[in-house]
Amino acid sequence: MSAHGTAEHDAAERREAARALLRHPVLTKARHGEEFALVRRHAPALRKMFPAVLGYPLVVESSFARLVKDAPSADAPPRPAQRRGGQPFAPRTYAYLALVCAALLQTGGREQVLLGTLVEQVRADAAVAGIVVDDSLTDRRHLVQAIALLLDRGVLSETDGSVSAWGDRQEEALLDVNRTLLTHVLARPLGDVAGPEELVARGERAGAEQPRRALRRRLVENPLVRREDLSAEEQHVLSRERADLGRTLAEHFGLTLEVRQEGALAYDVDGELTDIAFPGQGTVAHVALLLVNALVDDLDGGPGVLAEIDGRTVPGLLAPWAAVSDAVDLLVEQYGNTFAEAFANDPRHLQEEVVARLEDVGLARRAPAGLVLHPACARYQPEPNRVPRRTAPAGARDVGVAGAPDAAPPETQPSLFPLQEDR
Structure with missing residues (x-):
């Protein structure tokens, strides 16, 4: 193998090792043998890369590797510890x-x-x-x-x-x-921390001091980065340093950056770096997709539509709660015989779970007046307006997105939704 080929091979291995750590922040030799071996092989480079790119220290010992993540940003979806059955910890x-x-x-x-x-x-x-x-x-x-x-x-x-x-x-x-x-179960010692608010605030202060790193972290960790949630410094980085940002995410994690007028996302064509797939399997995932389609079709939500959340005017389509409930009831009436029994018999419980799923993947936010759908919901319509494309990555769907893009031309804008990583 030539020197060039060896360098490419090493870079690919480092990328796979980094992706393994994003999927499993605690890697053990006993449970993740091949992935752990890759991390050990490239430990010196990974120990430098993770703190520089994401601000995450990496501990690599003879039997385990621990990627020490910081507190998530305030706009990140909650990721509680889970029981083996998938239910969140009480x-x-x-x-x-x-x-x-x-x-x-x-x-x-x-x-x-x-x-x-x-x-x-x-x-x-x-x-x-x-x-x-x-x-x-x-x-x-x-x-x-x-x-x-x-x-x-x-x-x-x-x-x-x-x-x-x-x-x-x-x-x-x-x-x-x-x-x-x-000793590495906790991300950091808690002896000098007065409460959870202080723990989160420390991460936010670190992000304010390093806007480039904070933006990279948001793109890697959040399913959708909304432009209105970014600081002025982070917005500047997104607008002025987009090419460098995209190269960094692709080189180290195999992620593709997509930027739109309403926000940005970093997606994984292979679909490996996710804890919640959307679209996905099961009643809640199916109804969430059907509900998004129904609300976008029924309500007046063309490009540029705005809504209000917590006193802020943001891009999005407001679906009044009555419209959400009516749409869920109709879906139960039409497809309830295919739903899990607990949901078919309790539409309000189903609605609560569906809304939570849409919030978890960044497609919606609750407001007192209703559910605010992000413009990215338009990509999931069954017959969207398609745009010509010369090339697209494997697995990408050729679907347009509501709102005028302010990044590259449409033919370079694959329309996959972002993926979340396991904490």
């Missing part, structure tokens, strides 16, 4: 997670711990902290869910017995503890 589960981590740090440096001993320490620490816990099945399930997250992250591993058996029947289990990784 506040009580978070409390147990904190107690379990604290208890593990107090087990005398041992590399193994009995689950019963760990639970006793959790309950003792809870009593000291004034947290009321009990031995009910509900509380045991919260505790098991917290421990399961540490199992999935590689902090703990089951040597004998299982955590789920303890939750159901309180059977004993022996756990191995990766103490080095345990």
Whole structure:
């Protein structure tokens, strides 16, 4: 292989390693063997790149790699910790997670711990902290869910017995503890942080000081970057340094930058860097797509339409709540026999889940008067106005977007929606 070919091969490997870390901020040798090997191979370059490009420190040890992300921007969708079934953690589960981590740090440096001993320490620490816990099945399930997250992250591993058996029947289990990784579960020490607001504010201050890096981070982490949410400095970078910005995202993460009058996105043609696919599978995803199409068709929402959110006038189409409910009811009437039973029998529950999904992917925001749809919703109409294109990346759909573009000509503007990364 020539020197040029070797350099290209190395660059491709570094890009794949970076993408693996965006998908899994905690990579372990046991659970992600090939991806972890790539990260180890290119660790020196990745340790320099992530802080410079996104402001994220990278820790690479013999058995794991930890990409330490900062607090998300205020406009980013929430990404809660999730149970294995996909449901978000409840506040009580978070409390147990904190107690379990604290208890593990107090087990005398041992590399193994009995689950019963760990639970006793959790309950003792809870009593000291004034947290009321009990031995009910509900509380045991919260505790098991917290421990399961540490199992999935590689902090703990089951040597004998299982955590789920303890939750159901309180059977004993022996756990191995990766103490080095345990110290990196949190992004930063919390001893000098007064509360969550201060933690988020620190990230925002860092972004204000580095607008280029803050914009790159938004594009990598957020499903849609709205122009009205950017600072003046970030808007300047987006307008004046677009070519450099696009090259950086493509070179390091394999993302393609698309800029429109209403905002910007960085998308992944391969569809790998996402935690919420849209369009997607399941009742909520299908109804969300149908609802967007119905509202855009029924309401007067041509290019340049504006709406008001929190006292700001922003690009978007206001769908009154009555219109949203009517559209959901009609969809249930037409297609309800294909929906999950819980949604077919409760249209208001379905509406709540659908609105949350549209907010999570950046296509909509709630307002007192209704649901404000972003102009990007137009790309999901079944028969959009198509624009000529000479070339398009593999997998890209040739679909126009509402609103006049202020970036490159339409033939260089692929119309895929952005993708979100796992936190």
